[in-house]
Amino acid sequence: MSSQPQLSHSECSDCPIRHRAVCARCEPQELGELEVIKYYRSFEAGQTIIWSGDQMNFVGSVVSGIASLTQTMEDGRTQMVGLLLPSDFVGRPGRENAPYDVVATTDLVMCCFRKKPFEDLMARTPHIAHRLLEMTLDELDAAREWMLVLGRKTAREKIASLLSIIARRDASLTKRGLSGPIVFDLPLTREAMADYLGLTLETVSRQISALKKDGVIHLEGKRHVTVPDMGRLMEEAGDDADGGFLV
Amino acid sequence: MSSQPQLSHSECSDCPIRHRAVCARCEPQELGELEVIKYYRSFEAGQTIIWSGDQMNFVGSVVSGIASLTQTMEDGRTQMVGLLLPSDFVGRPGRENAPYDVVATTDLVMCCFRKKPFEDLMARTPHIAHRLLEMTLDELDAAREWMLVLGRKTAREKIASLLSIIARRDASLTKRGLSGPIVFDLPLTREAMADYLGLTLETVSRQISALKKDGVIHLEGKRHVTVPDMGRLMEEAGDDADGGFLV
DNA sequence: CGACCGTTTGATAAATGTCAATTCTAGTGG
DNA sequence: CCACTAGAATTGACATTTATCAAACGGTCG
DSSP: OOOOOOOTTOOGGGOTTTTTSTTTTOOHHHHHHHHHHEEEEEEOTTOEEEOTTSBOOEEEEEEESOEEEEEEOTTSOEEEEEEEOTTOEESOTTOOBOSSEEEESSOEEEEEEEHHHHHHHHHTOHHHHHHHHHHHHHHHHHHHHHHHHHHHOOHHHHHHHHHHHHHHHHHHHHTOOSSSOEEEEOOSOHHHHHHHHTSOHHHHHHHHHHHHHTTSOEEETTTEEEESOHHHHHHHTTSOSSOOOOO | OOOOOOOTTOOGGGOTTTTTSTTTTOOHHHHHHHHHHEEEEEEOTTOEEEOTTSBOOEEEEEEESOEEEEEEOTTSOEEEEEEEOTTOEESOTTOOBOSSEEEESSOEEEEEEEHHHHHHHHHTOHHHHHHHHHHHHHHHHHHHHHHHHHHHOOHHHHHHHHHHHHHHHHHHHHTOOSSSOEEEEOOSOHHHHHHHHTSOHHHHHHHHHHHHHTTSOEEETTTEEEESOHHHHHHHTTSOSSOOOOO
8 A cells, every 4th residue: 555665676785784684794796696586575564474373485684664573372462572673584494384473563675585595595605594693693682681671670671671772773773872862763552562561551651651750751742752861761671771782 | 529420531422412412413524523622511500600791711512401591680680581401502602701690500511612613613514503503593482482471471371381391391301202191300499480480489389389289280399290181281381282382 | 406498378568450431643534 | 624533542440460578387418
């Protein structure tokens, strides 16, 4: 419905995620091989990209937009287990079926490869395999970081942790740095935040109101956030204000 | 203190984790190269193997015993973010400092490699790099599975989930299968279970008592557990009794 | 025997969830 | 341009779960 840019003839060399995605380490010649087998797909906000249990016949990278990985229990309880940002990789070489739902949280563009050709290429291209290992290890660290949030933090700390992650990512994209106020738009609904944090949407709403009342954040509308003091926000998150390690 | 078997001259070919560890895919000649640089280290229950933030100068595999990865907040709240069983890998090639504490939960033997030689060997041995990627992806899946437990399950479901994981692992080691009663010893104190599940030890204790009262498990002493009906336990864990995917 | 550690159990408090009513906001069609 | 509507978000009252604090138990090791 929404008019999306047609990207099917973009060159890898111009790609916005060229230096961070699974292809980051590739030599020009290797990039050429990827270029031949890649194709773009666009998804609208809310669309499910992959259903848990489905056969995965492609893998790919998020080029723009945000996707989420979610698990659902039989009674409907859901937990988001990952947030996929531009350059993040979807799919697992060597695995047949998807272990979680992958849902487009915003409008989304992905750079895809059919699974088999990608696996073949990876088998003979250590630069790709090596980069994928590196990215997977980073994701594992992030997942474990998140386990601390889910297991031990209070609702207020959980909200502060999530805002702090989004704020840091945003600061790193816009290269504005972490000193001075940070301004960004929340890419998630209250319900999506609740699913990420293991809370109800009412608790999310209350804690956001509380952080606002206490001056930790300012809100314009529901989604537009200003963080006047990043150090303060990180204190609220229960993190060491200096020792942040993920960028 | 405790008299531990001296393993320093064991052969890789006899190694109990030969087929599951990072060396699983190695050819005999590659194994020989590992053999040259490997060395064994033993740790007693309770000992901290690596402190968070410390420089990592080795990597390695758990040969026997159990270790845990834990994160600690400034105020002392701790969350276990991983349980390392025999064949699991510790350490990250390409990273200088340890992101979490690694603690020996039981007496432990590890097969270690100094980091630099291992990295060099890995760089020229795709079988190792490939196996490490595979293992890391499995760990990522396990971490995400655990995020659902931490974020959305009740205390009772959390306990049942933990017991079910230990029971399945045990059944797979002893090759007794999942039909019929399963018997095992808990390798964790109540406090360690609490740290893993994001609960207090009191809540752990109460829920174990409740599961016992309801006949889901039997206890002899504090640690020796019998699960008369694995399907029942998995129901209590909130998992689909048939669709378990991790073994 | 006595001290200690891990564990259990009880009473109570605090945090978060649940249910329900409103408010806000963006978009739609008259 | 302006109601009208649907979805998102907020807020309130109350219920439930889990944490906290405290006491006591049981086995093990000196």
